[in-house]
Amino acid sequence: MAMAGCALLFLIIWVHLMRSLDNAAASFSANKPYIGKFYDCVNNTCILSKFPVSEMYNNQASGSIDVCRLTCGLYGALWPRPTIKTEIKQSIIQFGYENIKLNLSSVEDELGKQYINEAYQVFLDSLGNLCKPRCNPYANSVTIFVSNTSSFEYLKWTTNEKYDLSIVTEGDQINVKITAQTVYGVRHGMETLRQLITSYGSKELGYNLVIATEVNISDRPVYSHRGFMLDTSRHFFSMSKIKKTIDAMGHSKLNVFHWHVTDSHSFPLDLPSVPLMFKYGSYSPEQKYSYDEIKDLMRYALVRGVRIIIEIDSPAHAGNGWQWGKSEGFGDLAVCVDKNPWRKYCVQPPCGQLNPINNNTYFWLGNLYKDIISLLPQGEAFHMGGDEVAINCWNTTDQIVNWMKSKNKDLSENSFYELWSDFHIQALKAFDKKAGDSNSNIIVWSSGLTEPSIIQKHLDNNRFIIEEWESSTAAAQLTELGYKVIVATKEFYYLDHGFWPPTNYHSWKLIYETKLPIVNNTHLILGAETCMWSEYVDENSVDFKIWPRTAALAERLWSNPKTRAQTAEYRLLQHNERLLKLGIKPDAIMPEWCYDREGECKLET
Template sequence: MTGLSAVTFFLLVTINLCHSWTWKCENGLCTRSMAKEQNDVYSTLELCQLMCTNYLNVWPHPTGIVKSWKDLVYIDTRNIVFHFNGTIDSIDFLTELTVYFKDELKREEPIDCDKEVFDMHIYLYPASFDLSLDLETDESYKLNLDFNGDELDVNITAPTVFGLRHGLETLLQLVVPDGYQEKCLATLSNIQISDTPKYKHRGLLLDTARNFLSLDTIKINIDGMAASKMNVLHWHITDSQSFPLMSQRLPNMTKYGAYGPKQIYKPEDIKMLVKYALLRGVRILLEIDGPSHAGVGWQWGSEAGLGDLAVCVNKQPWRSFCIQPPCGQLNPANSNLYRVMNDLFTDIVEMLPNTGMFHMGGDEVFIPCWNSTQEIRDYLKDKPLTSETFYDLWAEHQKKALESFDSAVGHQHSSVVLWTSQLTQPDVIKKYLPKERYIIQTWVPTAQDALIGDLLKLGYRVIVSTKDAWYLDHGFWGTTQYYNWKKVYENKVYDYSHEAVLGGEVCMWGELVDDSNIESRIWPRAAAAAERLWTNPRSSAQYAETRFFAQVARLVKRGINAGPVTPLWCVHNQGECKTYL
């Protein structure tokens, strides 16, 4: 062979083969073929799916009107013009949002399109320019795209700038490559979409205490959330293994609790991530777990003259003192603990905007730890050392922790989220936790568990994290089972029409993940939960399959290492792998 190396020849042949395929829409599915000259044959799978599939291949699929004409228009990405106005802050935000849109569209950058192309004008009309993102933010939007013969006009209207953001995310999915070498970008000549999420809280939990995660890893997961219209990053930032959150008032927390000087989240890191997430429609819900899951990082109290802030820290044999090693629980008998907590909460309030929610953990308190601590036994004095007595102590701690938090915030209006525990059982919760202040995050086996219904009847708001479907760490330890994307998708949240069902979260607990593997453990399965939480579809995963495969490809194109869920052959031959995996 002369002129070309064997490797170069192989690559050229591979490229030519890859671009020889076409797709034809048949019965709502895109089937692959070698034909090029037939009618209704599309040069790329993305183009075929835009023309062929329900909901225009949008993920998550819209909950309202979806109308379109099946005429193609080609756009010139160099001539996309945005139109908007607002306050100084909102103009800055919307300007950054347009940069975000253009940067994402560049991933589809055409090369010398040989078709007639038109300018795109995008008009952004929010009813409010408020930049606060919380549980009550209206994220709905309407998108109208119309080709007038000279240019393509896109009007996105929404009650808030965050609705506009979701509308732009949808628009990104409606612009697809065309041409046998993907030279052009196409969309439809007329599209109407109205869309609003079914649930207010659509979350992903990241755990940075078991294994430290870099800022880049956190950001790439936020990117995946943005692409899937998820809106809450639940950051489980501390646990008994480490305390990586830098507190300016309490430098000993990271001195004693961080894995190392480079495994620390500084205040400026938190503020950067808050801004990064906000532009992507995501708010950060920070969790400082307690009174259990609190060991390393709290052990400096005695040296500082404050007594033991935590007890049972690193105590062995661990099975006698905690659910999971290393052991450690906060010391409710030490009044200095609440002064320290107030300082910690004050630092956190200065790092994070007020979103009206904060997570205090509150699960897996291990009574034998407290019962084995003489200081706590003395604190209880003549009270009988029964389970009820220790529950009362636990509730006393929670009340004082809430007072410390309220003092730091300066008001008593924020809601505190707690995991389900002995204190949240229906027969005792009203005694310990007022429904006006607490949101209960349920980690029961199924989304239809009776506990959820009981909590709703008592007037509590709930967030659902079904552990036997939405715990993404399962299947890699013990006897737990791995849940594929279909299982995640079909995990129906409790009756969405009940206003007290705020939504749900998928959880990536961090014992067996770090920067090297976390993306493929989370994605694309979290995207399956995203459609459940945005749309709550009545249909099964089978009917979402082709759109889901398209969303996986979008995530990968954005630089997210989303793991494969099927052979590529099944993606290219729609409908042929219905029973596969």
């Protein structure tokens, strides 16, 4: 009985204790001193605060960190930051997605109107991503007045991409004015406008759109070539993944998609004049890029401010896709295809190198060029590859060795360099014959042939642009010789590095802070690009390797900032959030705890 009495007493005490805790919790819940989070812009930093209920602002937008960052700091949440003038005051207003209008009354060129309307639809789709599944209606309206002064032309290195943007409010009417010489300047202005808009709310209650209301921006890029290269030979990438990547490029104001579409591993191009190349070179009948798909991609990219430069690597990095020559009566178009041991004949398996002494090689190259050129704007640049020729492939191929001897040439390295140089001359003739245009720029990778001490013997600086991947010093030296240069040095811009030994990972901060070579003839450094070689990446894992590191290069090339990466960290964080809304999955750049505690995590600069 004594034990039963103790147990009963313990039960009574426990019940009273639980009731007391419940009452305390209910009391705390009913009278809690803080609700949610509130962010205030203090000294250009969004500071997290907690306010008593009695002091909480009526405008719930004030509690959003995205809204705070929209106007906080000199550049708000813009990426890349503008270069000429930036005025963003801490003033926002809500508006309705259904009340956005485009006014093209000042645009006379019909092709220009068509382009701007397509770019405007991209802008609207991007805004719609801010408030999925539902944008809440609101009476305030936005009208975008566009003015541009030149007729439509295709994007080039000489294109004027400058724009001016202003936002003013008159009652419930928000007027946006975008002025530019070209449609690409207009497109950039729309992208900046997109970044001056954000949302707050919830999936249950819907999202509300807000826009910065007192804005004046004048902006233009520092470098004309702001690029990204994707290798789709070592792994095949679907067209939808390529388009997603181009979406992200457009939102970052990158303007060149360098498409390394073929290599010794595969030939995924299904083109009408060279059908056997795809038949012999594709991974499967489904893994292909058809003529119509490429044509569609060209327009898709252009509307997002991106031109596409296609690369057909040669004479090295050419194997699968070229095996059919002998069986079809054209002789060996390529040699050393799949030859082993591969380390003796190429830099990585599978080996393959075009046959420079077979005239049929240039005939079929010409047909290949013809199909690709027909997809490109008149005069568009073309990338012929040109790197990593393995002399030991050619000088162990009997037909080439015998040909060299018949021409009274020795088998020295210099003689094979002459053969390599002659290949480029013959390939260029085939290109010009099929293109009907001898003014197009031809890009080649840096190589033994482009060494500053010998390049002038082999490559004409009026036709050839050098993409320098080995040395920034060599890039500067080449400009002194009059060559235009695209910088893609592996120590900074190879995105595959760090994922295989003995390479090192290049962080977004390193890419951001790496300045392009300083040269006397500044116009000869066209710009730079990051390179995503695909030995160790496919479309399921590519996003976090590209982004946000390529976005870091975007600001370097657009703005050429003098400040350190730390000052850009939270703007890049907001850009990451925009990429997420696009369906891109960028890499994380800081702990989640720091996302809404900028004042506590922001490093001294």
